[in-house]
Amino acid sequence: MKLLITGGTGQVGFELRRQLVTLGEILAPTRPELDLADAQAVERWLARHQPDLVVNAAAYTAVDGAETDTALATRLNAQLPAQLADYCRARDAWLVHYSSDYVYSGSGSAPWRETAKPSPVNAYGRTKLAGDRAIEQSGCRHLIFRTSWVYSARGRNFMKTMLRLGAERSVLKVVADQRGAPTPARLIALVTQQMLARRHSLGSGLYHLAPRGETSWHGFAQEIFALAEQAGLPLAITPAAVAPIATADYPTPAPRPLNSRLELDKLEQALATRLPSWQRQAALTLEEIAPRSA
Numbered sequence: 001m002k003l004l005i006t007g008g009t010g011q012v013g014f015e016l017r018r019q020l021v022t023l024g025e026i027l028a029p030t031r032p033e034l035d036l037a038d039a040q041a042v043e044r045w046l047a048r049h050q051p052d053l054v055v056n057a058a059a060y061t062a063v064d065g066a067e068t069d070t071a072l073a074t075r076l077n078a079q080l081p082a083q084l085a086d087y088c089r090a091r092d093a094w095l096v097h098y099s100s101d102y103v104y105s106g107s108g109s110a111p112w113r114e115t116a117k118p119s120p121v122n123a124y125g126r127t128k129l130a131g132d133r134a135i136e137q138s139g140c141r142h143l144i145f146r147t148s149w150v151y152s153a154r155g156r157n158f159m160k161t162m163l164r165l166g167a168e169r170s171v172l173k174v175v176a177d178q179r180g181a182p183t184p185a186r187l188i189a190l191v192t193q194q195m196l197a198r199r200h201s202l203g204s205g206l207y208h209l210a211p212r213g214e215t216s217w218h219g220f221a222q223e224i225f226a227l228a229e230q231a232g233l234p235l236a237i238t239p240a241a242v243a244p245i246a247t248a249d250y251p252t253p254a255p256r257p258l259n260s261r262l263e264l265d266k267l268e269q270a271l272a273t274r275l276p277s278w279q280r281q282a283a284l285t286l287e288e289i290a291p292r293s294a
Contacts, residue, residue: 002027004051006036006080007058011152012098015189016057023196027051037075039083046087054084055096055192059128063102064253066124077127082134089140094199096192099206101148101180103129106257109179113263114146114206122254132206143195145188145209148260149220152185153288158217162224163289166237176218176244180260181210181278184285194271202270208262211278218244223282231290 001024007013008028017028027049034045036058059077060066066073081097088095102125103118120126135142151157159182165172191209195202215223222239229235247256264275 001025001053002049002051003053003055004028004046004049005055005057006084007056010057011150011155011157011185012188013057014154015152015185016055016192019189019193020055020196023193024052036080037072039075039079042080042083050091051093052091053094053096053196054088056081056084057098059098060124063122063124063256066127067122067253070123070127073123073127074130077124078130078134081131082138085135085138085140085142088142089138092141094196095135095140095142096196097131097135097142097144098188099132099144099146100125100128101146101210101260101262102257103132103146104257104259106178106259108259109261110259111261111263112208112259114208114266121257124254125257136206140204141199142204143192143199144206145192145195146206146262147183147188147209148180148262149182149210150185150188151182151285153285158182158220159224159282159285159289162221163228163233166225166228166235167233168236170236171241171243172221172237173243173245173250174216174218174221175247175250176216177246178256178258178260179214179216181212181214181262182220182282183210183278184281186285187211187276187281191267191271198270205266205270207267207270208264209267210262210264210275211281212264212275213278214261215278216244218242220282223279224286227283227286228290231286233290
């Protein structure tokens with residue numbers, strides 16, 4: 001079986017390449033090899049290589065940039081998934097796609113269920129929702145995973161940024177009124193592998209994918225610094241020196257949802273297991289970083 005992984009050099013794509021290697025031949029073209037923004041190039045590549053399974057880890061993830069770079073955000077987040085879905089429908093192949101908590105409005109405090117009505121508050125969320133709907137309406141066999149606050153031991157992400165800033169500064173201000181579950185790319189790839197093994201019995205579906213529990217960006221930052229202290233990483237800051245601020249005190253071009261909690265019951269029932277806590281997942285990711293930073 002030939003597997004196409006788009007975005008294979010990104011945080012999630014890197015972990016997918018490691019986790020799915022036993023399923024078959026991995027095709028993970030780099031940007032010079034395949035420009036995903038070019039629909040005709042994608043069509044030619046698919047016709048030439050004819051993958052049997054498509055895992056779409058590519059996305060336009062610059063939330064603020066999507067407010068103005070709408071054409072590229074729409075292409076990568078909406079049109080590309082639609083194109084891949086059409087290909088998979090024609091070949092009776094499966095498509096795995098990753099969506100976002102940002103498709104929801106962020107109102108209230110209850111965890112969002114998969115059946116909740118999406119109502120994105122920014123352009124990024126609207127383009128991601130358009131991609132989800134295009135896949136669902138295409139008729140292709142699919143698994144869509146909506147996840148939140150993705151990070152990993154590699155690339156640009158909140159954990160890596162905090163470790164860099166925490167080594168330079170003794171005081172930091174971090175938003176404390178947005179709540180969700182930080183989700184490591186490693187967990188996303190592992191769940192993907194397990195769900196692919198069950199895909200024929202489960203059928204197509206939309207699932208929320210995140211660790212158990214919740215925190216704020218402020219709480220996540222404090223946990224990162226506590227773990228970094230335990231690992232002996234160089235820090236100029238302590239967890240107590242991270243000051244909480246409101247979203248209103250940290251204005252950004254794109255509004256952010258305050259409530260990114262995701263209900264996980266559907267995924268846990270499909271996996272017949274309980275997902276791990278976000279704290280344990282953060283510790284495992286920090287363990288990946290610490291040896292390279294020592």
